[in-house]
Amino acid sequence: MNSSALDPTVGELSEGAVLRRILARFPASEALVGPGDDAAVLAAPDGRVVATTDTLVHGPDFRLAWSSGFDLGWKAAAVNLADVAAMGARPTALLVALAMPNDTRLSFVEQLADGLRDACDTIAPGCAVEGGDLTVSDTLTIAVTALGSLDGRAPVLRSGARPGDVLAVAGELGAAARGLAILFDRFRTPSGEPVPIDAGVLNADEARSLAAQLRPEPPVALGPAAADAGATALMDVSDGLVLDASRLAAASDVTVDLDSSALGRDLSAALTGGEDHALLASFPPASQLPYGFRAVGRIVERSQHPVLIDGAVHDGRGGWDPYRDWDAHGG
């Protein structure tokens, strides 16, 4: 790429200059101490803070032919905001560690900052970027840490589901996977290289699936709502419903029985598609589900299998291995 006075590369600028251009995209900080000192100082009004980190790496997690800087900033924020919500908490701040090649254009970095900002404003109003770090790397990497407040609530863990509970979901299932399939099927060269997206060739449903993949909108406000409604367990669906439900089952020492009739027309995508960042929750029997949640199954006594579908053993289609993470508590 050529140098350009109008749109220099980050390698042509000092770290301080790039940082100033990023900070100029953000609203004035309302933190106790915002960006610019050695660390931020943030309010933790109930004496606790929720904290999570998740990273997007060029190659495994995104391709620049498909994702704009704005998309990447948005998605890096959204996936972390969803993890805060999945504790029943309200996101309060992001810290963003951005490692990028020296030939990255300043305009790209500015768009990324805009994506971070707009995702917070849209999905988690009141949350903002309050700190970060810029480094050089051969591999564009966006590591975000999200902090949040429980506002006096008990955190809702994965481990609280009990036999008899209703299993419910807020947010879409399978749409992000359909979006990824559209990218792989229709926006690659015959040799497999990604090519830019021509949105004009997509119908409305395809465009919606693509947006779910590139700019997910997890139902962050419904995390605290689920907690307030008495959710017994709560988690983010990031690796597909079956795999994440198996983690909830393992943590709660129960089995999850999914109702296929509640999972839409594209059952395979709903069961195994990743990156939806929907919320999966269990509620006590006969609960009135909070607005935005729909029942997708129930919790039963632990049996040989962590997840059943319509009472039967899932056949593992879609590459999912029902046993691999049966003992894992991570994710």
Added chain:
Amino acid sequence: MNSSALDPTVGELSEGAVLRRILARFPASEALVGPGDDAAVLAAPDGRVVATTDTLVHGPDFRLAWSSGFDLGWKAAAVNLADVAAMGARPTALLVALAMPNDTRLSFVEQLADGLRDACDTIAPGCAVEGGDLTVSDTLTIAVTALGSLDGRAPVLRSGARPGDVLAVAGELGAAARGLAILFDRFRTPSGEPVPIDAGVLNADEARSLAAQLRPEPPVALGPAAADAGATALMDVSDGLVLDASRLAAASDVTVDLDSSALGRDLSAALTGGEDHALLASFPPASQLPYGFRAVGRIVERSQHPVLIDGAVHDGRGGWDPYRDWDAHGG
């Protein structure tokens, strides 16, 4: 590299399996919610949390011929712990986003986990890894977020230095830069490729400088001590004394006058060498400096230059540009 049943690569294992091996290196979590759910929940006893993030990237920040997994874990923790201390706070938790190539050996990851743990235990007892993220990347990248508690103190910013204040440092200056010079001068091939360190050829002073570069021990406990002693400004010295002092000067709208006689025999390294992670503080005139701090200059009225040395303009040797970041508040 060949596969090995005894020491598999991370690409041969599931994410859950790698995570379990990492978590097995850490003591049982004392957090409200430790690793394994969607997010950690940490105590923030005075209703505030200090938060900072800093990243180590293979290539610009370290070379695997020179740094072991243990070294990298240690350093990634230490540089973040120093930033928490630089607010006058006590580190309470780390979150670690680790992006690594699929051919990374599990033993390397375990050593990295040990380095994170031991740095916390040594430099910031009571602080531990409470969350993280594992991803695949072509470039080994360790992004750490550190959280801390002010325990009722006011945060000590960079902006509080006043004319007449004493400028003081805790920790070594220049040692990490001497260590880097040893690596570049003595542990590279004629064509510049790094080769493993032969510690047997180093004298005691050289070994100490190398340790300062590879396993820094910032004086983390002296951050809260400086706050308690009335420090008016406080920051981490990560980019060299002159550059960081110029940032303190800019934030405080003052000029810093350094006393060369207080900076040791290797003045150039003390002034411009980076990565020391010493603490730089200003104290009111006639203060008794807290244990561990030594006077290195004084704060004067803002003049044309942010930093003077013995009352004269610094000549910028060592590549430092005294104007580049004069208006910057970042770092």
